[in-house]
Amino acid sequence: MADVNFIVDGKQLTAPAGTLLIEACKSAGIEIPAFCYYPGLSLQAACRMCVVRIEKMPKLQTACTTPVAEGMVVQTETPEIAQARKATLQLLLGNHPLDCPVCDAGGECELQDMTFKYGAADSFYAEPKNHREEQKWSPVVYFDRPRCILCYRCVRMCGEGMDVFALGIQNRGSSSVIAPNVPAQMSPDDLPHVDCEQCGMCIDACPVGALTSGTYRYKTRPWEMNHVATVCTHCGDGCKTTLGVRSTSDGSEIVRGDNRDKSGINGDFLCNKGRYAFDFANHEGRITQPLVRQTNGEFKSVSWEVALDLVGKKFRELRDTRGGKSIGVIGGNRLTNEEAYLLQKFARTVLGTNNIDHHRTADYVSFAQALAGQTNRTASLRDTLTAPSVLIVGGDPTIQAPGTAWNLRTNVRLNRAKLYIANSEPIKLRRQAKAFVQLSPFGYSALTSYLAGDDASASSAASDATGLSAFRDVVKSEENLLILIGSELRGADLRKLIAFGLTLPGAKFALLSDYANSRGAADMGLLPDMLPGYNPVGSSSPLATEYTANTTSGSLAPGLDMLEIFDAAGKGDLSALYVVNSNPVARYGVDAAALKNTFVVVQEMFLTETAALADVILPAANLYEKAGSVTNSYGDLQQVKKAGDRAGVRTDFEMIVRIADKMGTNMRALVPFGKGLRADMGQTRGAQSGEADRHSIWLTAQNLEPRLSPFDPLAILDEIQRLVPGYNILRLQLLSGNDQHLSPAAPAELVQITTRRDLVLPANDSLFTSGTLGRYSTMLSDLQHNESLRPSSLLTQIQTAAD
Amino acid sequence: MSTVANSIFSPELAARFDHLVTIYPLRRSALVPMLLYAQDELGYVSDAAVAEIAERIEILELDVRNVLSYYSMLRTKPAGKYNVQVCTNISCMLRGGYEILDHCKKTLGVGHKETAPDGVFSLEEVECIGACCWAPAMQINYDFHDDLTPEKVDVLFQMYRDGQGKDVK
Numbered sequence: 011m012a013d014v015n016f017i018v019d020g021k022q023l024t025a026p027a028g029t030l031l032i033e034a035c036k037s038a039g040i041e042i043p044a045f046c047y048y049p050g051l052s053l054q055a056a057c058r059m060c061v062v063r064i065e066k067m068p069k070l071q072t073a074c075t076t077p078v079a080e081g082m083v084v085q086t087e088t089p090e091i092a093q094a095r096k097a098t099l100q101l102l103l104g105n106h107p108l109d110c111p112v113c114d115a116g117g118e119c120e121l122q123d124m125t126f127k128y129g130a131a132d133s134f135y136a137e138p139k140n141h142r143e144e145q146k147w148s149p150v151v152y153f154d155r156p157r158c159i160l161c162y163r164c165v166r167m168c169g170e171g172m173d174v175f176a177l178g179i180q181n182r183g184s185s186s187v188i189a190p191n192v193p194a195q196m197s198p199d200d201l202p203h204v205d206c207e208q209c210g211m212c213i214d215a216c217p218v219g220a221l222t223s224g225t226y227r228y229k230t231r232p233w234e235m236n237h238v239a240t241v242c243t244h245c246g247d248g249c250k251t252t253l254g255v256r257s258t259s260d261g262s263e264i265v266r267g268d269n270r271d272k273s274g275i276n277g278d279f280l281c282n283k284g285r286y287a288f289d290f291a292n293h294e295g296r297i298t299q300p301l302v303r304q305t306n307g308e309f310k311s312v313s314w315e316v317a318l319d320l321v322g323k324k325f326r327e328l329r330d331t332r333g334g335k336s337i338g339v340i341g342g343n344r345l346t347n348e349e350a351y352l353l354q355k356f357a358r359t360v361l362g363t364n365n366i367d368h369h370r371t372a373d374y375v376s377f378a379q380a381l382a383g384q385t386n387r388t389a390s391l392r393d394t395l396t397a398p399s400v401l402i403v404g405g406d407p408t409i410q411a412p413g414t415a416w417n418l419r420t421n422v423r424l425n426r427a428k429l430y431i432a433n434s435e436p437i438k439l440r441r442q443a444k445a446f447v448q449l450s451p452f453g454y455s456a457l458t459s460y461l462a463g464d465d466a467s468a469s470s471a472a473s474d475a476t477g478l479s480a481f482r483d484v485v486k487s488e489e490n491l492l493i494l495i496g497s498e499l500r501g502a503d504l505r506k507l508i509a510f511g512l513t514l515p516g517a518k519f520a521l522l523s524d525y526a527n528s529r530g531a532a533d534m535g536l537l538p539d540m541l542p543g544y545n546p547v548g549s550s551s552p553l554a555t556e557y558t559a560n561t562t563s564g565s566l567a568p569g570l571d572m573l574e575i576f577d578a579a580g581k582g583d584l585s586a587l588y589v590v591n592s593n594p595v596a597r598y599g600v601d602a603a604a605l606k607n608t609f610v611v612v613q614e615m616f617l618t619e620t621a622a623l624a625d626v627i628l629p630a631a632n633l634y635e636k637a638g639s640v641t642n643s644y645g646d647l648q649q650v651k652k653a654g655d656r657a658g659v660r661t662d663f664e665m666i667v668r669i670a671d672k673m674g675t676n677m678r679a680l681v682p683f684g685k686g687l688r689a690d691m692g693q694t695r696g697a698q699s700g701e702a703d704r705h706s707i708w709l710t711a712q713n714l715e716p717r718l719s720p721f722d723p724l725a726i727l728d729e730i731q732r733l734v735p736g737y738n739i740l741r742l743q744l745l746s747g748n749d750q751h752l753s754p755a756a757p758a759e760l761v762q763i764t765t766r767r768d769l770v771l772p773a774n775d776s777l778f779t780s781g782t783l784g785r786y787s788t789m790l791s792d793l794q795h796n797e798s799l800r801p802s803s804l805l806t807q808i809q810t811a812a813d
Numbered sequence: 814m815s816t817v818a819n820s821i822f823s824p825e826l827a828a829r830f831d832h833l834v835t836i837y838p839l840r841r842s843a844l845v846p847m848l849l850y851a852q853d854e855l856g857y858v859s860d861a862a863v864a865e866i867a868e869r870i871e872i873l874e875l876d877v878r879n880v881l882s883y884y885s886m887l888r889t890k891p892a893g894k895y896n897v898q899v900c901t902n903i904s905c906m907l908r909g910g911y912e913i914l915d916h917c918k919k920t921l922g923v924g925h926k927e928t929a930p931d932g933v934f935s936l937e938e939v940e941c942i943g944a945c946c947w948a949p950a951m952q953i954n955y956d957f958h959d960d961l962t963p964e965k966v967d968v969l970f971q972m973y974r975d976g977q978g979k980d981v982k
């Protein structure tokens with residue numbers, strides 16, 4: 011819209027017509043206090059804190075509802091305004107308990123700040139205050155009614171933002187009260203409760219301490235924590251979260267998860283897992299000493315030295331006697347990129363095996379192959395907030411990728427984005443959709459054929475043929491369509507869908523997976539047939555050439571996949587299994603007997619089903635206790651920072667390096683550090699023959715210093731950047747905690763579509779589960795229990811009143 | 814679509830509700846009239862009524878409760894057969910509204926928003942009922958009685974006890 015000119019506090023300002031005065035002022039660095047206004051939510055004008063004087067208008071005006079206009083002259087701080095705000099505060103404090111000394115919000119409370127600023131400590135009101143006891147609405151949401159200033163942010167957040175509508179306003183005037191959707195008389199325990207998604211967004215939005223969180227309340231004071239911005243360890247969205255940590259006698263404990271600076275790809279959002287499910291780190295079942303199985307079958311704690319010695323010695327011996335091909339390696343979905351990369355490099359160049367895999371939750375190989383040679387075709391999570399139209403095929407973002415769902419709802423609400431959904435289930439996002447096609451069970455394959463033009467597939471795709479045909483027409487007419495793909499689509503179906511999408515101008519794609527670094531695990535080559543960056547094993551890519559040069563045994567053929575590894579074990583062909591941060595035994599229902607003749611090493615936090623079968627358990631740090639980077643489902647790279655700390659545990663990175671060292675590996679070949687190698691890297695011909703060290707040459711060219719320690723993940727990050735196609739990382743962007751979008755696609759010249767076994771196994775997590783890790787979160791267990799108390803929820807019945 | 818199986822309301826009222834939701838530009842505009850009619854029929858707005866009204870209008874029960882709790886003339890507990898609403902707003906107050914209220918409390922033996930044990934009368938103190946010219950005034954169910962004195966109130970109550978009052982709920 012056209013710009014308008016106006017004057018605020020004597021400053022000449024310009025903003026697009028239609029901008030709210032409060033926002034225009036914020037952009038110009040002029041702060042106008044506000045309680046009820048929340049950017050992106052509907053306007054309420056309930057609190058009157060934002061009043062300003064606008065020339066030619068008879069009364070003070072609310073800056074949160076007034077759009078700027080040409081020639082407007084505004085005063086934002088005058089004695090008159092200060093007096094008005096002070097009076098507002100006095101009214102708000104009329105019923106407020108002023109229990110700041112014990113209130114969770116104390117120190118970060120907008121009401122406190124404003125009272126401090128406008129000095130409304132004196133009051134003319136002598137009436138007794140309304141008091142009500144605090145209420146526990148759910149394990150995570152508590153309500154202290156007296157502190158509530160009735161700004162209605164929580165109500166709008168839950169309704170408009172979450173599309174849950176669990177909170178309402180009841181009664182009238184000074185006895186108004188925020189009410190949850192399960193009233194006391196309808197609840198088995200005669201207490202009011204919320205039946206909702208438990209995201210805690212209402213708590214986040216509350217300007218005061220009226221809504222508090224079950225995990226954090228009365229635990230500490232905001233100024234006693236350090237605040238570390240990192241990435242959520244749960245789903246594939248990779249929301250930026252800020253962890254509040256406090257030191258304890260054996261490390262530092264995470265006491266709060268929140269979204270402090272709102273600068274991340276998730277905007278305002280965090281779901282319940284990001285906000286509360288950090289507590290697994292403090293679980294009592296945490297293993298903090300290496301355990302070695304004795305001849306009597308029992309575990310005994312040993313020192314790190316003894317454990318690592320044993321593992322190194324055994325790995326070396328088994329490799330040398332039975333060959334690298336007899337060893338299997340399984341990596342995790344919550345490792346950093348650096349760890350995943352190092353693990354596969356260790357497997358391929360030190361153990362000498364391509365028998366490496368991870369729990370795949372989406373088919374990234376086909377995705378990368380289908381997009382080989384394309385540019386600008388992959389979407390960032392940020393695009394879900396701005397794309398003019400979005401097609402979702404499969405998946406259920408509300409549950410599997412709540413951050414994505416939040417962005418989509420916001421996009422529909424604020425930008426009128428058009429959402430098209432094809433799913434075999436009536437997923438919740440259909441309520442925002444312009445068109446929804448309910449597919450037949452397993453109808454995805456037929457749908458991709460139908461979209462590609464095969465009309466005969468219509469009947470197997472969906473029962474509503476007219477709806478389907480209209481759906482295809484409207485989708486085909488979209489430009490710059492964002493196509494979000496669920497993990498149901500794999501292999502040929504996935505390629506077909508992408509091929510269809512590529513015919514639409516400007517269409518971009520994303521494939522949704524289930525865990526914090528599922529994408530990274532695939533990108534980094536935790537796969538038997540793919541090296542990092544989807545370079546096929548045995549190809550002639552630069553990376554493959556370097557690997558072969560370093561490989562002890564010629565591992566040029568693809569290795570065993572996850573299931574084959576366990577089959578081999580069952581047949582007695584697997585000498586050793588190295589499991590890093592994964593629980594395949596539970597996930598794939600592996601028979602314990604299969605592993606009885608295999609030397610099993612497991613790096614884990616807990617005694618999981620897999621760890622229980624190990625010969626050696628090495629206690630591992632989790633994603634909140636290490637540094638590195640992760641890549642979300644979309645290919646957005648973000649920095650992970652160390653927040654918590656636990657005495658006794660080590661990062662997976664460190665353990666891999668130490669084991670390699672104990673095996674007598676040439677460490678500089680594994681982790682490039684120090685001055686690097688001075689060896690012929692196998693390029694015995696051509697211009698580069700006898701070349702000193704590609705890595706250090708590259709470092710020099712990039713103006714990067716060599717790393718000083720083999721334990722520095724940045725050394726591996728350097729190598730990733732040098733070798734993995736698509737990982738052309740902007741360091742400053744990464745290190746300043748910002749996200750950046752990467753499009754790792756398979757190198758076009760190397761793509762060979764072969765029939766690969768479909769090993770995608772979706773995690774099937776609910777809102778309150780998170781794989782094996784989630785089982786160790788007390789808060790998630792409480793939420794599951796809470797959910798089980800309620801008959802199937804109100805959430806399905808809703809039509810909103812807020813139209 | 815607006816018809817509801819196993820309605821808790823009488824067939825007449827259910828039919829009326831079926832029609833009611835169709836006559837406004839927005840379905841939810843029918844909410845307040847529906848609440849009033851439901852209360853007239855049931856004596857109060859029960860949880861079951863809330864649920865059915867929400868279903869009929871296609872909004873959440875929470876939305877119904879939000880509105881229901883806003884209006885003091887809507888109740889969620891049964892009242893007496895005759896609900897006595899005594900005005901104590903300014904005109905009535907000046908002309909003895911509080912004496913009338915006190916008298917009612919004494920005679921009926923109940924306080925504000927309470928129901929006598931026999932369920933015949935309940936009492937409520939209300940704001941202006943629009944009968945200021947004939948203050949002090951009260952309303953029993955939907956009938957007005959004005960220019961009151963304690964004696965007149967006694968006569969009225971006797972009339973109602975004798976079954977001579979109008980039986981509108």
Ligand code: SF4
Pocket residue numbers: 151167168169172174175176177204206207208209210211212213
């Ligand atoms: S926790 Fe989330 S879903 Fe539940 S009431 Fe609060 S905002 Fe609504």
Ligand code: SF4
Pocket residue numbers: 157158159160161162163164165188212215216217218220221
């Ligand atoms: S609970 Fe908090 S967010 Fe909700 S109305 Fe009260 S003060 Fe505002």
Ligand code: SF4
Pocket residue numbers: 242243244245246247248249276279280281282283284285411412413414
């Ligand atoms: S949406 Fe995913 S990444 Fe974001 S907070 Fe929730 S679990 Fe974590």
Ligand code: FES
Pocket residue numbers: 043044045046047054055056057058059060061072073074075
């Ligand atoms: S912020 Fe403007 S009225 Fe509340």
Ligand code: FES
Pocket residue numbers: 900901902903904905906940941942943944945948949950
């Ligand atoms: S003041 Fe009592 S009827 Fe108006």
